[in-house]
Amino acid sequence: MRAFTYERPQDALAASVAALQPDARFIAGGTNLIDLMQAGIEQPAHLVDISRLALTEIDDVSGGGLRIGALATNTDVAADRRVRTRYPLLSLALVNGASAQLRNQATIGGNLLQRTRCPYFYDTSKPCNKRAPGSGCGALNGHNRMHAIFGASDSCIAVHPSDMAVALAALDAEIEVQDAAGGTRKLPLSELHRLPGDTPNLETTLAPGELIVAVDLPPAVAGNQRYLKVRDRASFAFALVSAAVIVDVDPAQGVIRRVRIAMGGVAPKPWRLSVAEAFLTGKPAQAESFIAAARAAMAEAQGRGHNDFKIELAIRTVTAALADAARSA
């Protein structure tokens, strides 16, 4: 591991300023960063420890929303009574990710900023455009069973592994960031992560020194929330595919009033299925509608060989999640 200097600033503004130093990185829980540093993939010269900043609160917002401090742990958010009752989708996605030990350490902001990655990113004997820009992609014609079917490029086909971010995408969450001049801005979660294009080494739209300070959830929309994750083993594994759905059915008509669908394990960022959402609005809440919507959403999916199965798996997973949510409507 490269030697680094370390500081623990007193407040968020000082942290943002400190992060402007060359090769500086924020560290909060560190569950992803330290692992990548041990592997020699992340090589910061300076660590700015933000883990003790006063950004851990979860607060009600007037109008019915919820503001989650960026340094609240994954466990604290999953266990929060308001999250469990108003945004059960978020709680479910969180407890389906990682292990309890990691959830106790990892923060909400860090979960969002974990690296989009694949085994070739970790293997320093293999080319990887994300780790070493211009070196090529080992996964493109390699073992790509876990890789993306949406949003990838010929430079990178890794997926963003977060379950939580998939739930936040379905919940239309916003991110608040603070810059080194003390200014703040809000952006929709959908605008936080970049697609790889020709620069897979750039994963977010954040500028140097910008620090995520909170995740804002708008008031929960009507409907049943489900998170369905399909993985190789029953626990503590990344998703092959996952689906976060919110389904609101008119009980008198049996018709879908509104639906939201986001997928994980399929793209370099949480992937909203807007085509399927539009298709389903006003349709009967029945299996035929769900299957047709999921199939329509896969029109632009592209398998890379070993991961071709994800397209059919995604159809079945979305269909099952929608049916489950609609059944108990």
Added chain:
Amino acid sequence: MTGFRRLTRRSVLGSGGLMVGLLHHSAHARSAPVTLPQVSLATQPATNKVPVRLNVNGRSHDLDLDTRTTLLDALREHLGLTGTKKGCDHGQCGACTVLINGNRRNACLSLAVARDGEQITTIEGLAEGDKLHPVQAAFVQHDAFQCGYCTPGQICSAIGMLSEIERGVPSAASADPAGAPARDDAELRERMSGNICRCAAYPNILAAIRSVESAT
């Protein structure tokens, strides 16, 4: 001590990796060029030492540590507390599980400097004299280990897990996250999934934890 270990491990693994690469070269004619990350070592100091106060098992220790030292290495190599085990060193096996301010975490994915002043409990701090912690006693009674390497992590994890159930922390085994946690076997297995046992002593580990859970 840390430097010696790191040098040894790195050089051994590095040469081993190279050997494997050479042996398999013919089988992987398309194997990619080696692209190691760029590091300008010349401009970097070899080490950055910082003062760190670690509170472990009720005792305070003032140490001078390289910033790179993980909590796991600080415990094992600087404090001689070798009960906490190094398994994968990647947060995947749970052998290094300790309690930090009462919560179970992986010591391998924590920088010691970041734990300055926090309350750390390791397997060595659970018993009161000769009186074992109830979870330790249950592991003995139920023969909940074979080689024993994962056991300190399993025990610390189980203690943290039982506290999480008491506090109503949901798990992926809970159908309704808004409800009280279930306490059935599926629930306990899910909650312990961050601790791997290579000997697969899981049935007895479960029985040990179950016996403590039922007694509380």
